[in-house]
Structures are given as structure tokens and as C-alpha cells.
Amino acid sequence: MSATVDRQGTIYAVSSGAGRSAIAVLRLSGPAAVAIVKGVAGALPSPRAARLMRLRHPRTGETLDRGLVLFFPAPASFTGEDCAEFHVHGGRAVMEGLVAAIAVHPDARPAEAGEFARRALANGKLDLAQIEGLGDLISAETAQQRRQALRQSEGALGARAARWRAALIEAGARLEARLDFADEAEVADAGEDALAPLIAPLVADLEAELASAKAGERIREGLSIVIAGPPNAGKSTLLNALARRDAAIVSPEAGTTRDCVEVALDLGGYAVTLTDTAGLREADGAVERIGVARARERARRADLVLWLSAADATQAPEAGLSDAPVWRIGAKADLGATVESVDLTLSAATGEGLDALLARLESFAAAAGGSGCEGVVTRERHRLAILDAAWALRPLVDARLPDEIAAEHLRMALFALERLVGRVDVEDILDEIFSRFCIGK
Ligand SMILES: Nc1nc2c(ncn2[C@@H]2O[C@H](COP(=O)(O)OP(=O)(O)OP(=O)(O)O)[C@@H](O)[C@H]2O)c(=O)[nH]1
Ligand SMILES: [Mg+2]
CATH class of the missing domain: 1.20.120.430 (tRNA modification GTPase MnmE domain 2)
Incomplete structure (x- = not known):
């Protein structure tokens, strides 16, 4: 959006999103709202009361649909201007017909992204933070x-x-x-x-x-939790288990994952991005080397690192991996090895230990997001x-x-x-x- 755009006029937009739906809402704001509603619906409904009306193309007189019409006179409207809404059936042709009927008015033009909100701001209805x-x-x-x-x-x-x-x-x-x-x-x-x-x-x-402040930003942007560890530790298997889908490729080959694989999780109401990374080792090829560098970069910027190593071959986290907390996790617990110096053991294969991990992750997310209610x-x-x-x-x-x-x-x-x-x-x-x-x- 550039500064040269005409900010005047009466704007309209389908506010209910794209695609077919039972009902769609078209919204209108500006000085010509009254004239446009009268032109399409034949009359103006009482302020703020929904009225079922026949909607016609003002030139051809063809009926387009019957729908609810609402009128919100200025200044008691979202934008502070005269506003109107048409609630019609959500078929594409209905909406196209309605838009064409509205566009007949010389003052009407399609709204730009956020333009209704922008007018609300300009008219003092909302502040920027709202x-x-x-x-x-x-x-x-x-x-x-x-x-x-x-x-x-x-x-x-x-x-x-x-x-x-x-x-x-x-x-x-x-x-x-x-x-x-x-x-x-x-x-x-x-x-x-x-x-x-x-x-x-x-x-x-x-x-x-x-x-x-950080807590509020974390809630909005989501926490970053990164799974890192040596190759073949079961990182991708754990990601898939937590995501409940096959997001990352799993294989017995060491070095399967090259790139970062992200999944979005909802942990007790907190948004989390969980990232699977390439196994950390002296990489063979150029591609794997890039993958390993990316893995280290993600771990460095994470809010929490899950350091995974197979329970029968536990390995300490790399020094300086991240400033964030690093939880040591012994994976493949079903292989039966006894493990010292890990915070948690689990088996993504049998599901053992996964609930305990999830519970700990949820408390971590809750603590990182603060109570989420004051800030x-x-x-x-x-x-x-x-x-x-x-x-x-x-x-x-x-x-x-x-x-x-x-x-x-x-x-x-x-x-x-x-x-x-x-x-x-x-x-x-x-x-x-x-x-x-x-x-x-
Ligand atoms: N027994 C057992 N095998 C597992 C478990 N988790 C993963 N595996 C197996 O271990 C192998 C490696 O699993 P991945 O999830 O691909 O390991 P990774 O850490 O992502 O490996 P890279 O991507 O190569 O770094 C696969 O053959 C998995 O089936 C587990 O809990 N128990
Ligand atoms: Mg992997």
C-alpha cells in the first residue's frame, strides 16, 4: 500500500474469506453506503437491526439473492463512517453479482487490506494497539x-x-x-x-x-523448541510422534534428515514450533554440512532444546549449543539399555515416556508465556x-x-x-x- 493511494471513497469487501460457504458477508463503509444499500436493497433497514431483503442489480433489476442487510449509521460503527453489511448465500456467483451491483455506484471501490481498520483508526474508534x-x-x-x-x-x-x-x-x-x-x-x-x-x-x-514483555511476545509468536542430537538418535521419529503425522522421513540410515522440518503444535493453549534437525556430526558431503550448520543455528536461537541420543548410546550435548535450557533425553528406551545422566527417557516406538515429555513441555510453555494475563x-x-x-x-x-x-x-x-x-x-x-x-x- 503506498501513500499515493486514494483514501477516500466508499469501500467494500467480502469480509468472510474466500471460497464457497453457506453464508458470506460483504461489508461497506463510506459516505455512499446509504445510497448503495438503497440502490441494491430498495430501502434502508433500521439502524443496527438485521432485515431480510431482496437484493437486485440496480441497472438490470435482476434479483441476485435474498439476504440480511444491516446498516450502522455514523459515527456508531466500526469505522466511524456509515457502514452496511450484506449477509448472503456464499456461492461465488452470488458474491460476484452483489459486488457488480455495488460497483455500479461511482463512489464505490474495493477496499485494500486493512482499510476498514485504518479508517477506524483515523476516526478515533480504535488505537493502534487495538x-x-x-x-x-x-x-x-x-x-x-x-x-x-x-x-x-x-x-x-x-x-x-x-x-x-x-x-x-x-x-x-x-x-x-x-x-x-x-x-x-x-x-x-x-x-x-x-x-x-x-x-x-x-x-x-x-x-x-x-x-x-518477552512473555507476551512468546505467546504471540510461539515458542521455538528444537530437537537436536547425534544422527540416528530417533529425532525425526519423536517429531512425528509429537506431531501425530509423518512430517519427517525416518530411516535406519544415519544422516537421513538434512534440512530443518517444522511442525506447529498447540501445547496446552500455547503455540509452539517444533523443529527437527539434521543429526550433528562431522558431515560427509556439502549438503549434510549445510544441514548441520542449520541445525546448530536453530538450536542456538531456540527457547528450548531437546537433546536426543539413543538410550544405548547416550551422548552429552555439544558445548555451547544454546543459551536456552537443554533437556537431555534418552530415546529408544525400548532397546532396554540403562541410562545415566538424562532428564527423561522415552521410546517413540512404544509411546513410553511421551506423555511425561508432553506434560513437561506444557509446563515449560506455560512458564515461558507467563500467566498470559497481565502483560x-x-x-x-x-x-x-x-x-x-x-x-x-x-x-x-x-x-x-x-x-x-x-x-x-x-x-x-x-x-x-x-x-x-x-x-x-x-x-x-x-x-x-x-x-x-x-x-x-
Ligand atoms: N527401537 C526403536 N527404534 C527407534 C525409535 N525411534 C526411532 N527408532 C529407529 O531409529 C532409526 C532412526 O530414526 P530417526 O527418527 O530417523 O532418527 P534421526 O535422529 O532423525 O536420524 P537422522 O535424521 O539421521 O539424524 C529408525 O530406524 C527408527 O525406526 C525407538 O523409540 N525405538
Ligand atoms: Mg532425522
Whole structure:
């Protein structure tokens, strides 16, 4: 989406996704919504009440379908503009007919990705963090992602930012009063620093938010768990068992897996990407060498490494494999060997030990995601903005700065918070966020 795009007009989009379905929803927003609904349905339904209506092409008069029509007058709508929805049968020809009927109006044009949300932002219906939350809700795949996204879309971060902002504005007012009365210098200079007590709890709040920030990001992005170990340890067999499908090739040959194989898992509501990797050894060929390098790279960046070696030939994890926790797992326990120095034994062949591993993985994911209910930071953008604000305010708590400099620090913090909720400096962020939205949101 480029800055030159015409942002005016009345936009429409099929909001219910592509493909055949029982019901499909077409959404409309903009000044011509009323005229378009009247043109297609013959009349305007009462605000916010569904009405079954015959839908016709305004030029030919041909009936296209009978469907529910809803009208949401401005400003009490999602975008803040006049909005309408058509709930029709989800066949392709029905939708094509309806779209053609709407496109008859000269002011109507297809919406771009995220354009409804963009208008909601422009009209002050939602803040930027809420819009991000909506985007996350649409892509949420696990219960924890859903909970977090819902909280975000309901304005959890915005509410917190508003509280922080109020404290900053209060501090700014005190500072200004002091600057105004600078002539009565003794009063200001002799007085204790009125700012620090106001700013200190705010900084503590921001820093607490930062401390739990990673948890929110992990819930949203998913945890990375990597299976690594020597060749033939049973890594791919374990991946398949946990994924409950044949995602990776298994064979008695050492060096079967060359590339990384990823599967998405839902562990107790937490999203996890489980990666199977090439067995670590002095590789023979060029291809295997690349595979081994990739395996080490994945292990290095993982949130957790499962170091697998066959129970009858256990091997210690490579030194410096990862900064993340490395669990030593003795695989192929059915082969009967006794094992020391592993955290867990299992047999993917018989299923023994798999439930125990899953239970431990679930607690690990839950701990990494925090309680998932307090933090409001769900992405790097939030974390960096809060970090900027905390960084600007910290000096005000640590020392008494000259008033002009203190005022500048307050301004910087305020700016960081405004950026957080999308009040300033948003164009570039917007393009990036909205381009990932579905059409029709
Ligand atoms: N008995 C027994 N055999 C197993 C078990 N898990 C895997 N195997 C066998 O061990 C061999 C190697 O299994 P893979 O899963 O391909 O091992 P890998 O670690 O992925 O091997 P590479 O990809 O070569 O690094 C295969 O013949 C599997 O059938 C197990 O729990 N018990
Ligand atoms: Mg393998």
C-alpha cells in the first residue's frame, strides 16, 4: 500500500474469506453506503437491526439473492463512517453479482487490506494497539493467543498508556508552574523535587511491563523448541510422534534428515514450533554440512532444546549449543539399555515416556508465556516504545535535572507513548501493519 493511494471513497469487501460457504458477508463503509444499500436493497433497514431483503442489480433489476442487510449509521460503527453489511448465500456467483451491483455506484471501490481498520483508526474508534490486537485475533491459533489478542483488541495497552500519559501530563503541568514562577526563585530552588515522587512509580510500572514483555511476545509468536542430537538418535521419529503425522522421513540410515522440518503444535493453549534437525556430526558431503550448520543455528536461537541420543548410546550435548535450557533425553528406551545422566527417557516406538515429555513441555510453555494475563506488551514495537519512555524518565528519578532539561525528558517520554498508541509518527508503521491484514478487515 503506498501513500499515493486514494483514501477516500466508499469501500467494500467480502469480509468472510474466500471460497464457497453457506453464508458470506460483504461489508461497506463510506459516505455512499446509504445510497448503495438503497440502490441494491430498495430501502434502508433500521439502524443496527438485521432485515431480510431482496437484493437486485440496480441497472438490470435482476434479483441476485435474498439476504440480511444491516446498516450502522455514523459515527456508531466500526469505522466511524456509515457502514452496511450484506449477509448472503456464499456461492461465488452470488458474491460476484452483489459486488457488480455495488460497483455500479461511482463512489464505490474495493477496499485494500486493512482499510476498514485504518479508517477506524483515523476516526478515533480504535488505537493502534487495538488494531494490532484485532489482527492477532484473526490469526490466533491457540487459546492463549486468542486471550491475549482479545485483551489487546479491547484496549488493554491503550488503557495503560493513557494512565502513564496522564501522569506525564500532570508532571509536565507541575514543571511548567515551576518555570512560570521562576522569578520567585527561592520557592522553586528551596523546595524538594516535586517531579521524582510522581515519576518514580511510573518508571517502576514501565519497567515491570518490560520485565514481562518477552512473555507476551512468546505467546504471540510461539515458542521455538528444537530437537537436536547425534544422527540416528530417533529425532525425526519423536517429531512425528509429537506431531501425530509423518512430517519427517525416518530411516535406519544415519544422516537421513538434512534440512530443518517444522511442525506447529498447540501445547496446552500455547503455540509452539517444533523443529527437527539434521543429526550433528562431522558431515560427509556439502549438503549434510549445510544441514548441520542449520541445525546448530536453530538450536542456538531456540527457547528450548531437546537433546536426543539413543538410550544405548547416550551422548552429552555439544558445548555451547544454546543459551536456552537443554533437556537431555534418552530415546529408544525400548532397546532396554540403562541410562545415566538424562532428564527423561522415552521410546517413540512404544509411546513410553511421551506423555511425561508432553506434560513437561506444557509446563515449560506455560512458564515461558507467563500467566498470559497481565502483560500488555505483545510485540517488539510496544517493547521498544516503552523502553524509550522508561529511558527518558529514569534520569528524572535518579537526579534532579534543570527544569528545561526535565521538560525535554518528559516530552520524549510522552512522544514514545503517543507512538505506542498511534497518535503520532504512524504512517510507516501503519503501512506495515495493514499490509498484513486480510481484505475486509
Ligand atoms: N527401537 C526403536 N527404534 C527407534 C525409535 N525411534 C526411532 N527408532 C529407529 O531409529 C532409526 C532412526 O530414526 P530417526 O527418527 O530417523 O532418527 P534421526 O535422529 O532423525 O536420524 P537422522 O535424521 O539421521 O539424524 C529408525 O530406524 C527408527 O525406526 C525407538 O523409540 N525405538
Ligand atoms: Mg532425522
